[in-house]
Amino acid sequence: MSTHPQGPGNPAFGEPDEDLPLMCSQCGTDRNLALHSIETLNPPLEDLVKVGYSCSACGMHYLHRADVATVASVLNRDGSLTNVLAFGGHYIHCGQPMEKTGSELRRLSAPVSTDKDQEETFDVYMSTRVLHCRCGFQVELPE
Ligand SMILES: [Zn+2]
Ligand SMILES: [Zn+2]
Incomplete structure (x- = not known):
């Protein structure tokens, strides 16, 4: 009788851990994105956050892991703070508040x-x- 050890440490049971660009795959652009949430990952990872947003053009919602610099480039498009996420009174750098x-x-x-x-x-x-x-x-x- 053989059993395969399957504990909570099995990486197959985690969340999808791809770092995706912020973009509406429906519209193929990042121009109409409205950010709803930015969370640090649990456990926190350097330069990575979990971001939730929707596309105001087609209404698609997205929630996934992304690089802080990528999020910053969308969120602070006209801002001067590079790689700093300013969201809801919180400032995030390197994926950490x-x-x-x-x-x-x-x-x-x-x-x-x-x-x-x-x-x-x-x-x-x-x-x-x-x-x-x-x-x-x-x-x-x-x-
Ligand atoms: Zn869209
Ligand atoms: Zn930093």
Whole structure:
């Protein structure tokens, strides 16, 4: 009598673990995608997240694993933060939520222009938060 060991460690019972590009396979474009969710994987994997989105052109829904940089390129198409996912108040880099490591108080001096004879300046304090990724990447954002 022979039995094949089949435990919870069997990789065949996992989720599909392909890293797919974000694209509507129906329309063949990534231009109409609306992102709904970004989750870290369990267990977390470097540079990979689970992303859920739909295509607003045909209504297809997708949920799969994807590379952070790929998601960032769709999500931050017009943004300046490369490889950072900003979603629902969370910032993700390297597939991990970035940690807040501190906050800064920035002083901006703005001239008060109500009276031309008075050259007063007026200090504006703006608080920012500093987010840090374990890879060393950090970003400072307005609070
Ligand atoms: Zn579509
Ligand atoms: Zn990172």
